[in-house]
Amino acid sequence: MTPPSMMRGTIGAAILVLLLAVCWATPTVHGQREWTVGDDKGWTFGVSGWENGKRIQSGDVLVFKYDPKMHNVVQVEEGDYNACTVTGPSKTYTSGNDHIKLSGGGKAFFICSVPGHCEQGMKIAVTAE
Structure with missing residues (x-):
């Protein structure tokens, strides 16, 4: 079982990557x-x-x-x-x-x-x- 502190770190990293991807793609989308x-x-x-x-x-x-x-x-x-x-x-x-x-x-x-x-x-x- 994964410790809760590792899960928070993994989820936080995934959210950061997702936000960076959205920000990077925004000029292209518009x-x-x-x-x-x-x-x-x-x-x-x-x-x-x-x-x-x-x-x-x-x-x-x-x-x-x-x-x-x-x-x-x-x-x-x-x-x-x-x-x-x-x-x-x-x-x-x-x-x-x-x-x-x-x-x-x-x-x-x-x-x-x-x-x-x-x-x-x-x-x-x-x-x-």
């Missing part, structure tokens, strides 16, 4: 995860390609961290992304800590519109599932 663009480097030169291999979902939030005196974030159409230009109406972010929620599936394109920065790799094309 479909929202925050992605810091460029990871530790942030939104900077050469960030293009950061999005490759990531499973970004509709409802996830992209976090762009950068020096607002030096850069910005502009959501553009694919043609402007490819040409590193801003020709149509586009949403521009300038806080240096921009949180952009991806709504709906499909592609979203972001560039820095400061002259020369997009050409130096400050652009990403995200496909949200």
Whole structure:
């Protein structure tokens, strides 16, 4: 027969594991995860390609961290992304800590519109599932 003190320890451990599993799964269940663009480097030169291999979902939030005196974030159409230009109406972010929620599936394109920065790799094309 198992002593009561061992049973309490076993039950406590099982409850802890269950709570950790629920907490870990919560962002996935709600479909929202925050992605810091460029990871530790942030939104900077050469960030293009950061999005490759990531499973970004509709409802996830992209976090762009950068020096607002030096850069910005502009959501553009694919043609402007490819040409590193801003020709149509586009949403521009300038806080240096921009949180952009991806709504709906499909592609979203972001560039820095400061002259020369997009050409130096400050652009990403995200496909949200």
